[in-house]
Amino acid sequence: MITLYGTPVSGNACKVRLLLGLIGLEFEEVDVDLMAGENRTGSFLALNPRGQVPVLVDGEVTVWDSQAILVYLARRYGEAWLPADPAPMAEVMQWLAVSENELLFGLARARAVLRFGRDFDLASCQTYGRAGLKVLEQRLAENDWLAAGRPTIADLACMPYAALSHMGGISLDDHPAVRAWIDRIRALPGFIAMEGM
Amino acid sequence: MITLYGTPVSGNACKVRLLLGLIGLEFEEVDVDLMAGENRTGSFLALNPRGQVPVLVDGEVTVWDSQAILVYLARRYGEAWLPADPAPMAEVMQWLAVSENELLFGLARARAVLRFGRDFDLASCQTYGRAGLKVLEQRLAENDWLAAGRPTIADLACMPYAALSHMGGISLDDHPAVRAWIDRIRALPGFIAMEGM
Numbered sequence: 001m002i003t004l005y006g007t008p009v010s011g012n013a014c015k016v017r018l019l020l021g022l023i024g025l026e027f028e029e030v031d032v033d034l035m036a037g038e039n040r041t042g043s044f045l046a047l048n049p050r051g052q053v054p055v056l057v058d059g060e061v062t063v064w065d066s067q068a069i070l071v072y073l074a075r076r077y078g079e080a081w082l083p084a085d086p087a088p089m090a091e092v093m094q095w096l097a098v099s100e101n102e103l104l105f106g107l108a109r110a111r112a113v114l115r116f117g118r119d120f121d122l123a124s125c126q127t128y129g130r131a132g133l134k135v136l137e138q139r140l141a142e143n144d145w146l147a148a149g150r151p152t153i154a155d156l157a158c159m160p161y162a163a164l165s166h167m168g169g170i171s172l173d174d175h176p177a178v179r180a181w182i183d184r185i186r187a188l189p190g191f192i193a194m195e196g197m
Numbered sequence: 198m199i200t201l202y203g204t205p206v207s208g209n210a211c212k213v214r215l216l217l218g219l220i221g222l223e224f225e226e227v228d229v230d231l232m233a234g235e236n237r238t239g240s241f242l243a244l245n246p247r248g249q250v251p252v253l254v255d256g257e258v259t260v261w262d263s264q265a266i267l268v269y270l271a272r273r274y275g276e277a278w279l280p281a282d283p284a285p286m287a288e289v290m291q292w293l294a295v296s297e298n299e300l301l302f303g304l305a306r307a308r309a310v311l312r313f314g315r316d317f318d319l320a321s322c323q324t325y326g327r328a329g330l331k332v333l334e335q336r337l338a339e340n341d342w343l344a345a346g347r348p349t350i351a352d353l354a355c356m357p358y359a360a361l362s363h364m365g366g367i368s369l370d371d372h373p374a375v376r377a378w379i380d381r382i383r384a385l386p387g388f389i390a391m392e393g394m
Contacts, residue, residue, distance in 0.1 A: 049332050049335055049336070050295075050299075050332055061284045061287075063291065064291060065290065065291045065294040065295075066294075067290055067294045068287045068288070068290035068291040068294060071283075071286055071287050072283050072284065072286070072287035072290075075281075075283035075286055076284075084281075085272070086258075086268075086269050086272035086273035087260075087273075089268055089272055090258075090260045090265045090269035090272070091265070093262065093265035093268045093269075094260065094261060094265040096264070096265075097264045097265060097297060100294060100298060102247075104298070121318075131247075135246050139246070
């Protein structure tokens, strides 16, 4: 049995839910109430010392962090989602890095300010997020998918916070290639959307 | 021929230099003068649209982002540095995520404020960096290496900014396991230090 510890408003949990759905794996989801501090309890910290969602438990294996979970699931259940050869695997990793940098500390934090009242500096988060969108737009203007010429976990890692940009006060009007790519991902069989997407 | 585009003060370039040295690969290094804006020229942006070091060029293959370069080099030249099985590979990826989150946006940014006059909020960077060190300390108190029971790219990704913590005003006095782990990495044959380490 696969269990995903997530929460409906987490873009990082969405990344994992997307891959589970697209591979077609059965899973149960435990909703961790972050507002109630359920992610800071001893039992949750035993799963993930960082106290964050998502966490995946698959039998004896526990994996925390969305990037690590995507790699785990692809390697174990869906090799098409993560090429094994050095160059294309590295290409996927490049975009996982973008998802963990400009998109998480830019787009996701801007959303966290406006949606959850977090006290990050909104303007600098938006600037950083737009830098990430610019790189995505450049890439997607000439490629349907971010890496390896096909859908991979790179797309799933980058898509949620890009698709939620508007919640951080960032418009995708100037990013037609990003919008078209979001639509391509949404059209994949097994796609599972989240709130605000 | 392998070429590393880096700069002596970059902890991210150091990660790549470390792996090149530990695998024992020959490489040449091009010093990109960030202060002179050499990372914003057209020719550099053609290598890396994000305008950052490190970039690795290996024949026909160009890889940007330290995490992606570590994966590329390990998959191509040093498989012992990145386990291929799903669970241990994911374990490595967990710590790559910590290196791209708490360590980069905490420890490295705190150093960037004090060393390079960047305008990030020092106190919040230090708080975030300390959260990363706490997780490292917990892990390393019970394990010699971060993942897979042996030295991997997880250690190389996390070590540089941990070892440079003091430059961001963060002491490792309360982190004996982190200090011992840094010493273990330094003792590996082929280790290449950087300024301030």
